Amino acid sequence: METETDTGYFEVLKRATQTIINEPGNLGGIYKVVHELHAVYAELSGVSAGNITDDDIMLPSGKAVSTIKAAHCLLEFQRTAVFVRGIYKAILQLKADFPSQIIHVLYAGCGPYATLLTPIAALFGPSEVNFTFLDINQVSLDAVKMMYDRLNIGEYIKACICTDATTYKIPTDTTVHLAVSETMLNALMKEPQVAVMQNIIPQLPPKALFVPAKITISAQLLNAKEEEKGFTTAGYLPQRILLGEVYTISMQHYATPRAATFRIPDELNGFKDVFLHTRIQTYADEVLTDYECSLTNPKKIAGAKSMEGRQLTFNYLSGETPGFTYEWESN
Known part of the structure; x- marks a missing residue:
């Protein structure tokens, strides 16, 4: 039976979700409600985003972060909000495209809170959406199952599967309308986001969606003084090459x-450092750009001083430590 305490937890979830969805410009309010969500999730799952005492899991395709590290992801409030709003808009589109079906969402790398999907339970009923949770870490799956049971939303869960999302095969009798995976670091380094998308996307049916919808990595030359001015002067966009x-x-x-x-310009004029920039479109107009979260912090690759006019080549290495390597054209 649903208790008064359980009802209170779900009311926190509803209020927080409404703030995230309806007040995208209210960053202070979103920060507050995300921390309120963490308090609820930690209480109900037994996992808190405190001191990291557990270990990552190393896979053939990259690093799967530990349960406590996965919990920490929630607290990057802008990241959480942009993903949740993107998923919400994707589900609205899917409900229009599949009007007679329950929208089935596959969440690869759900962590202990199913951070990006749990708010969806406050927006749609179990007759509208259901979830399959994938994680390589059984501790995370146990935590999210316990949390859903205590929130009295366990009926949303179609399955919980402990497996590697880079090799998982969707059963032939199962339709996935939306796949979600946020298994990445900035510049697509170390974690298996590319491998997850390459495995899951070909298995999706026509009109199905994936969140994030697009991830773009670009190479840019930065000037430290320009970047500093961007932090200290309201509205200033730092110049870059x-x-x-x-x-x-x-x-x-x-x-x-x-x-x-790419060719380095003949004159650098202070733009002497090569960075990789990450832009994440979760869905539609929901986008994360430079410095909005750890996933989009520009990543320094190399100094370009004395490399004027030289060619710089990036290659992507898959495997246990995925990411971009670089090589300068030899003299």
Whole structure:
């Protein structure tokens, strides 16, 4: 039977979700409600985003973060909000495209809170959406199952599967309308986001969606003084030199990255450091850009001083430590 305490927990979830969805410009309010969600999730799951005392799991395709590290992801409030709003908009589209079906969402790398999907339970009933949770860590799956049971929303869960999302095969008698996976670091380094998308996307039916819808990596030359001015002067956009797009992965384009070569200008004029920038479109107009969360912090790759006029080539390495390597044209 649902208790008064359980009802109170779900009311916190509803209020927080409404703030995230309806008040995208209210960053202070979103920060507050995300921390309120963490208090509820930690209480109900037994996992808190405190001191990290557990270990990551190393896979053939990259690093799967530990249960406590996965819990920490929730507290990056802007990241959480942009993903949740993107998923909400994707489900609205899918409900229009599949009007007579329950929208089935596959969450690869759900962590202990199913951070990006749990708010959806406050927006749609179990006759509208249901979830399959995948995680390589059984501790995370046990935590999210306990949390859902205590929130009295266990009926949303279609399945919980402990497996590697880079090799998981969707059963032939199962339709997945939306796949969600946020298994990445900035510049697509170390974690298996590319491998997860390359495995899951080809298994989805026509009109199905994937969140994030698009991830773009670009190479740019930065000037430290310009970047500092961007932090200290309201509304100022730091000047940069765009070298070009290194890689984009999406529902339509998910092949392994090819080599990308760029020429360094003959004069740097203070723009002497090469960075990789990450832009994440979760869905529709929901986008994360530079410095909005750890996933989009520009990543320094190399200094370009004394490399004027030289060619710089990026290659993507898959495997246990995925990510982009670089090589300068030899003299």
